[in-house]
Amino acid sequence: xxxxxxxxxxxxxxxxxxxxxxxxxxxxxxxxxxxxxxxxxxxxxxxxxxxxxxxxxxxxxxxxxxxxxxxxxxxxxxxxxxxxxxxxxxxxxxxxxxxxxxxxxxxxxxxxxxxxxxxxxxxxxxxxxxx
Numbered sequence: 001x002x003x004x005x006x007x008x009x010x011x012x013x014x015x016x017x018x019x020x021x022x023x024x025x026x027x028x029x030x031x032x033x034x035x036x037x038x039x040x041x042x043x044x045x046x047x048x049x050x051x052x053x054x055x056x057x058x059x060x061x062x063x064x065x066x067x068x069x070x071x072x073x074x075x076x077x078x079x080x081x082x083x084x085x086x087x088x089x090x091x092x093x094x095x096x097x098x099x100x101x102x103x104x105x106x107x108x109x110x111x112x113x114x115x116x117x118x119x120x121x122x123x124x125x126x127x128x129x130x131x
Contacts, residue, residue: 001129002077002091003039005032009072019067025102026060029092032076033106036090040127051121052113058087059107066101068094074101083128085119086110 007028015021037044037055048054068074075095082089087109094102112118 002079003036005035005076007074009068009070011070014070019069028076032078036078042124053110053118055108056111058109062104064102066099068101072096080128080130083125086117
């Protein structure tokens with residue numbers, strides 16, 4: 001079952017044409033990922049402080065299907081697709097009601113304080129609900 005995160009489109013999110021500026025979808029899905037991980041019980045600040053591990057986006061594949069506009073209420077659906085020792089692949093889609101606007105696959109990697117690959121904490125790998 002996907003994690004859902006609602007977000008409203010503000011004027012600052014739009015471009016001259018009155019539609020959501022393409023890069024803002026990346027901000028929307030980032031916020032949704034943060035809440036998804038938080039709801040799994042992961043405190044990312046504590047993970048960094050205690051384990052020296054952070055997440056970084058390694059790859060994003062995105063498709064823009066329909067525009068969102070000022071004052072729309074959007075739903076970001078986040079669903080894990082794969083988890084390995086050092087990476088997580090998530091499907092993240094943005095919907096307005098029943099209309100799919102944006103579709104993405106995001107690959108996250110775990111990094112240590114030196115920016116080198118690290119293992120994802122076992123507790124997080126165990127609690128990650130796979131599709």
